Every structure is written in structure tokens, then in C-alpha cells.
Amino acid sequence: MKKRIVLLAAVAVAWTGSASAQTKDANAEFEKFRAEMEESNPAELFEVKGEELWKAKRGPKKVSLADSCDLGQGVGKIEGAYVKAPRYFADADAVMDIERRIVWCMTEKQGFKFEDIAKKPFQGANDNNAPDITNLVTYVASGSRNMEFDMPMHDAKVRDAFETGKAMAAYRAGPYDFSCNTCHGADGKRIRMQNLPNLSSPEGALRGVLGWPGYRMTGGVMLTSQWRMNDCFRQQRFPEPKYASQAVTNLIAYMTGNANGQMYKGPGIKR
């Protein structure tokens, strides 16, 4: 009997040992591939489209975002806008992440209808093109490449969004009683081959916001942080949040605040 237990234990150790070695190898391989891909990141194509959209006179009001949209750094300015958001915008009386702010500019300044933008805000696996909003976010994010995250935590309203996001990440509900932290609240968790970042630590939070918007090799699509949040609501078996909602801004504020002071490398590549 004792011998059998020892044998079983040895098998178990050998098995978990090789499984984690396999995962390590796969991760190392992916990292190598990602580094190579980053040299010629397809995200750049979306940046170029986004720049054209940013400068074009569009919408019922025929104005450009370059001439009308203030992302917090002055009208039309994109430098540093992505790493300095979410932030408070007095004209909208709301804390907004960049995607939500661009949607606000498209509706308020250019006259687009929110419902039309919200109909299909993310690129699907069978779509040839990314929606305009994704291209715009990618362009704006490129204006913060190699700048440090600098979300204005000293602003009480931003801090409030951060604290609400933090509480949301810990909130358990749904059929499995999951919270974000069930999957992302401790170091070293993984699902299948994917390492899940611990969003409460500076390193994990950085991983949560780095590389978004990102070109996803699975499906070959360009996706934003807003999409990532939606997909994790789905993983959590929660109803999908309304597009560009305050709830999503709060979660992004929570992660960005935790990542503050660390370097953003621009639109990235995801598996």
C-alpha cells in the first residue's frame, strides 16, 4: 500500500513537472515569436488608417477630430493622451478612458449616433476591417509609445473611478460566483496555456494594459482594451457591459493606476 502511494506521488510529481515545463516552453516560444512580430507589427496598418480618420472631416457635422476633439492634452493633440487616461473631462462631467472619450467626440463633435457606433464596436473574426473606432484608438495609443503611464491619481474623481474599479474586480457574482480576482487576483494563475496576470500587482497590472490595443494573432484582428474587458465579463459569466460604459472605464482606471510610472510600449501583439 505504502509503496503504491509513493509510486503515485512520484508519477504525480513527474506529470506536473513535465506539464509546467511544457507550458514554459510554449510561453518561451510565443515570446520569441511575439518579439519577432513586434518588429513589423500589423498594428501599424491600423494606426495609419486611424490617422486618416482622425484628420478627415466626417460625420453629419463634417468636422475632423483633429480640429475638435480634446483628449485631455489640448484639441487635436494625441501625444501622451493614452497614458494620461482615464481622466476627468469637465465638458462631459465624467471620467473616461480613451476609447470612450473618442466615442464621445464622435457623437458630440461630429454628430455620429452612439447607437450606430455601438452596433459593432469590435472587429469580429470574419471581418476584413476593424471598425473606425478601433483604428482611431490605435492611432491615439501610438502617440504614447515609450511614455510612462501617468493617470492623474491626484484628481479625486479619477481616484474614485480607480477605487470603484478595485471594488468591481473583487465583486463576486454570476452562476460560478467568479470575480475578476478569481482568475486575476494572485500570482501564477493560468488557464490552459495562458498565464493570467495578477492585476492587483504593478507587474500584473502592467501586463493587463500593455500591448492594448493589440493585434491578436488568433483570428488576425485588432482589438482594444474595451474588447478585452467585454471578453473577460463573458469569461466571468457576467452579462456583457454596455459599450463604452462607466463600468469598463473604472476597471481600466484600476489597472492603469496600478501600472502608473511604468513604460507603455504602444499598440502591441497578442496571442
Ligand code: HEC
Ligand atoms: C474565468 C477566468 C477569468 C475571469 C473571471 C476574468 N478573466 Fe481576464 N482573462 C482570462 C483569460 C483566460 C485571459 C486571456 C489570457 C491570454 O490570452 O493570455 C484574460 C485576459 C485578461 C486581460 C489581458 C491580459 C494580457 O496579457 O493582455 C485583462 C486586462 C483581464 N483579463 C482583465 C480582467 C478583468 C478586469 C476581469 C473582471 C471583469 C477579468 N479579467 C475576469 C480569464 C479571466
